[in-house]
Amino acid sequence: MVTKVLDASYYLIASILFRRSSLFDAQWYELAYPALTKRDSIHHYLTKGAALGYNPSRLFDSQAYQNRYLANYPSSPVPLLHYLLIGRWRGFQIEPAEPSDADVIRDSGFFNDDWYYAAYPDVLASRIPALRHFITFGWRENRSPGPEFNSTWYLNRYPHVIGQNPLLHFIKHGRGQGYLATRPTVDLDSARKVIEEVEDLDPELYAANYGQDIANLEISTSMPRHRIALVFEKIISRLNAPPKIIVFVPWLKRGGADLLACHVARACVETFGLHSVLVVLTDNDDRSGEHRLPDGVNVVSFSAIAPDLDESARVELVEALVRSLQPSAIINVNSRQCWEAIRRHGHRMVQFARLYAMLFCPDYDSQGRRFGYSYEFLRPCLQFLAGVYFDNTTHLEDLKEQFAIPPDLQDRLVCLLQPAPPLIPPRLREDGDTRRPNILWAGRITRQKNIRLLLEILQNARQFDFHIWGDTDDPTLMAALDDVARSRDYVFLNGKFDRFEDLPLPSYDVFLYTSLWDGLPNVLLEAAACGLPIVASESGGIAELVNDTTGWLVPPSHQAPGFIAALREATDNPETAYLRATAMQRRLIEHHNWKSYKTVLTQQPSATGGLLHG
């Protein structure tokens, strides 16, 4: 640990800066780190706390700032001081700190200052703030934080907790497992009376002196108060009617799989009515794509009700909802918790609902091995599934082959081509148009999208203007794209977009799509529906949509020169591009229409009927 020796001027400047900002909270700091804090918390933070990763307040996460902006510094600047002197002027972002133990206790509502002082007059006399006393000394002395939590009883009841702050244990762990905060208020006389009435009849009672220690008898009240039950009750309380179909999704973001879940919900609403559908978000409460659902659809989110629910509890909730609501059918669109529930409890879930799922494409790890829900869950779950819908045939056929799926189970695997958005007729580039061709690339900037290939194309195709749209979590890929865009005036990096149709589509001539692996990406349907000629990688199920008639399909072996040649052909021959874009739209009309989609979703698999059957 580094302990800095402060010179007076450094300390003075830091003190002034800290006191003028709201980002140093001495009172919070003293409660968050009660054991180590000296009288002067600013001094402690500057000399020791910052090096230990301590936060100066709930508003500033030192470690996050350190990792993001100070990782390469030769010295170890104090994060808050760096932010106040430099970072804030450069627009550096700060994040709120994780709640301290004191925050957790205060937020729980179990700590009551007045009660604590009244119960422990010595604390009042000591003039130590109540919460600080409890965090530092009180819990170790088995003192209770308030009337609703009995430390002594809790430790007697759950002796494995001894040595830990019992209230923190209860908040962080015990509550979720159904532990009780205090002895339930029951009439112990009734228990005493029963024991007295029967103990003479059985040696197991009288020889064990069962009735001797009634006061410490474990008490259970018959209604469950554990976390799963409370969340379950809240979900049920929000339903106006039992749903006919439940759509399980991890979240509702703006991604392709989220859109497919919204399509399913829309088809259910059209078939069975608005209140027939329940959409359940199992992983987190990101609802940025919720606007794509039909208005008024019932959505519940486990995380909105209980953000800290663990994975196992979420799995149990999925099973409990299926068992108790007994919809006609459920469909899982990429919810891991739902897959896990089917794997663990499928044998009994099938007694309450027909189970369906959607699968799209494999992922690949850094060694080129396939993984993803198809590989993790299809084999153990297929026996319980009435049907599995794929958005392309290629992945479906691969799985049949790879897993040697027998014919009767193969029938459960169905290709459900996704509906395309409304069509905008292709434009024929006019003869006299001398603009430089504008190439659109739009998507998530991830390894899957073969950014390395895209970079190679950008570096070697000066005859085009490239307009790149997309967001990323991968700063390395973003930095590489940024470098290319800075050094080449024909590459325009535009940042993220919300909806494809919001892009300035009429200004683009060709849609370029690169990927290492894929299903049948929705963005291709969107580009095709907008009348853009498409140049795309031949990967996954893309060849089912893009071919020499409907666009330009470039095999992976052709690499960047193959793509550049295709782009040149598409832009040098406007007539051909127009014909292929028109042929593509004919394909969308024939195969990617809403009516066919609903027909498949109703009729297939033929043995059981589809999700919308019955």
Place this chain on the structure above:
Amino acid sequence: MAKSKITAILNVHREGLLAVPAIASIYRNTDRLLDAGYEVEILGIMDRSDPLTKSVIESRFRKDVTLIETDFGDAGLARNHAVNVATGDFLGFLDADDLWGADWLIRAADMAQTREASAIWHPEVSIYFGDAKLAFYHIDMEDPRFEPTGLALDNYWTALSFAAREIYSQNPYPPTDLREGIGFEDWSWNMNTISAGLLHKVVPKTGHAIRRRLRSLSRMTLKADAISHPGDYIKHVIETRDPQITLQIDQ
């Protein structure tokens, strides 16, 4: 008011020597009923019982007890059979390794007789002993703290209930199918009876003693990773809920 006839039903499986205290507790209860003027019938249903258990039952019960052997291998179906055979106006169940508190039957019978609307009665507390030690307090559906939804996840009441014979005959116990992951016939029955509009009530100041054994049937059900069949219980909860409650919770 004329006193009713009460049938005390002992459900016997393979409890062996542990059935002796159960029989003693039945007599302790029925003696009080007789003293109070009730008519009493005792019925023993031995479902796939082993020779030791049969020997204990036959030797300990008096001659006027009706003993029936069945081959269901299913606690719920054995209970249903007992209901069909019983002649009492009210029936009370006891498993052959458990014990009734001394005044359980008479207090339950008194409560049931004086209440106009029919209900299913449970003791206030069940004392678990043997391989567990705890007091399990039952909730009364008319208690303001009662919350119906959680019954789909956890059982609120044990199987040792007391009610009018028609309630049992009109609401038979469902069969158990551990291979399909369905068990806890008493839990399903509790949900089914609420869906049928019945109330589960508590008789204050009464109790049972429930023996926990490592190899008991309910333990085996847990081991089989089984759950109860909820029937239409939650649908019933949603459809019969006061809309104001949904409103209040959302707020």
